[in-house]
Amino acid sequence: MKKIFFYILALCPLMAAAQGGTFTIKAQVGHLNAPAKAFLLYQLGANKVLDSAAITNGSFTFTGTLLNPVGAVIVMDPKGAGFEKLSQTADNLNLYLENGQINITGPDSIARAQITGSAINDDNKKLSAQLAVVNAKAKKVVDAANAAPAEEQKTAEFQNSIQAKLKVLQNEQQGVLKNFIAANPKSYLSLLAISSLGGPSPDAAMMEQLYTGLDQSIKDTEAGRSIKISIEELKATAVGAFAPDFTQNDVNGVPVKLSSFKGKYVLIDFWASWCGPCRQENPNVVKAYNKYKAKNFTILGVSLDRPDGKADWLAAIKADGLAWTQVSDLQFWSNSVAALYFVRSIPQNFLIDPNGKIIAKNLRGDDLENKLTEIFGKI
Numbered sequence: 001m002k003k004i005f006f007y008i009l010a011l012c013p014l015m016a017a018a019q020g021g022t023f024t025i026k027a028q029v030g031h032l033n034a035p036a037k038a039f040l041l042y043q044l045g046a047n048k049v050l051d052s053a054a055i056t057n058g059s060f061t062f063t064g065t066l067l068n069p070v071g072a073v074i075v076m077d078p079k080g081a082g083f084e085k086l087s088q089t090a091d092n093l094n095l096y097l098e099n100g101q102i103n104i105t106g107p108d109s110i111a112r113a114q115i116t117g118s119a120i121n122d123d124n125k126k127l128s129a130q131l132a133v134v135n136a137k138a139k140k141v142v143d144a145a146n147a148a149p150a151e152e153q154k155t156a157e158f159q160n161s162i163q164a165k166l167k168v169l170q171n172e173q174q175g176v177l178k179n180f181i182a183a184n185p186k187s188y189l190s191l192l193a194i195s196s197l198g199g200p201s202p203d204a205a206m207m208e209q210l211y212t213g214l215d216q217s218i219k220d221t222e223a224g225r226s227i228k229i230s231i232e233e234l235k236a237t238a239v240g241a242f243a244p245d246f247t248q249n250d251v252n253g254v255p256v257k258l259s260s261f262k263g264k265y266v267l268i269d270f271w272a273s274w275c276g277p278c279r280q281e282n283p284n285v286v287k288a289y290n291k292y293k294a295k296n297f298t299i300l301g302v303s304l305d306r307p308d309g310k311a312d313w314l315a316a317i318k319a320d321g322l323a324w325t326q327v328s329d330l331q332f333w334s335n336s337v338a339a340l341y342f343v344r345s346i347p348q349n350f351l352i353d354p355n356g357k358i359i360a361k362n363l364r365g366d367d368l369e370n371k372l373t374e375i376f377g378k379i
Helices: 002-009 119-147 156-183 188-198 204-212 222-237 276-292 310-320 336-340 366-376
Strands: 021-029 037-044 047-054 059-066 070-077 092-097 100-106 114-116 247-249 255-257 265-271 297-303 325-327 348-352 358-361
Touching: 021 070, 037 059, 047 059, 092 100, 092 119, 114 119, 119 156, 119 188, 156 188, 156 204, 156 276, 156 366, 188 204, 188 222, 204 222, 265 276, 276 297, 276 310, 276 366
Parallel strands: 021 100, 265 297, 297 325
Antiparallel strands: 021 059, 037 047, 037 070, 070 092, 100 114, 247 255, 265 348, 348 358
C-alpha cells in the first residue's frame, strides 16, 4: 500500500457531508482478462480502503458507500501480481468518488481514460486544466533551480530568488482557485478548494470571504459546517488578533513566557533541526536579527524537535548561529505551541507588535526583511 498511497496525498482533504449513499464505478479499459485486476484506494475517516475487482475483457466494477465525495486512485494490475508488488509507475487514475454511477472508458490505459457521469469529476477536469498552466511554470522554475551548481544552490541569495519566483506562482495558483470558487458556488469541489487554498498557513479572512460566497446547500453539508468552525478557530491566530500567550522551557529547562516580551516586536519562529527548509531559511532570520535587534526587535524560536532530539536541537542552534531565545517541549508535531498556533508545516512564523498583536505571518526570504524595513526604516 505504501507504494501507491502517495497518490492520495495529492488529492484534496477528506471531509464529511450530510447524507450518505452508494457509488458505482463502471469501467471499460482496453481488453485485459484474468489474472488482471484493478485496485481502488481511498480513505473513509481514519480507515484506508483498498478494494479490488477482477477484469473481464477490459471491464470491471466497483461499488461502495460514502458519506461524502472523497479523493481516490484506481491502479491497474495487468499481470495479477498483487497490489504490494506494483510500482509507483503502475498505470493509475486519480479521481473523486461520489454517490451515483461514475463511468470510465479508455482504449488502452486508465491514465488516459475519460470520466463521465460525475459532476465533481467534471468540475475537477476544468480546474485541473487551469492549474496545469501554473504547474508547468513551477516545474520550469524547479528544474532550473536543480540544474544550478550545487554551491550556488546553498546560498541564501539563490534560495530567496527561487522562493520569490515560486511565491509569484503560488499567488497565481490562488487566483485560479479563487476564480473557480466564485464561479462555481454550488460545486462541492469549491468547498474542497477552499480547504486546499488554506495551505499550511491559512488566511482566515480570505477563507471566510470565499466561504460566504458559497451556495447555502454547500454550506449546510457537514463539511461546510466543519470548515466554518475551522475558520472561526483560525481567527485566533489571524493577522490582527492578539497572539495567544504560552509558556515553554528554554534550552536550560527555564520556563519562558511569550508575554514577557511585551513591549517589543517579536518574531515567533517555528522550526526544527531536522527541517531542511528551516535550516535553509535560518541565514535570512539571522541576518534580520542582527540588523534589527537594537531596534526593539527580537525572536523567539519554537522547535519541533523530537523527544530524543535535544542534542540535535542544541547543535543546530550553535551551527546556525541562532543567538535568540529558543524553547521547545521536544514533542515533535505534538508541540503544544505549534498546536495553539495551528502550525501544520515549518518553517512558519508570526510577527507580534509591542502590544502583542499579530501583524504579519509566514514571512520568508526577502518578505521578512521588507516587513522589518517597513516598520523600522532602512538601516
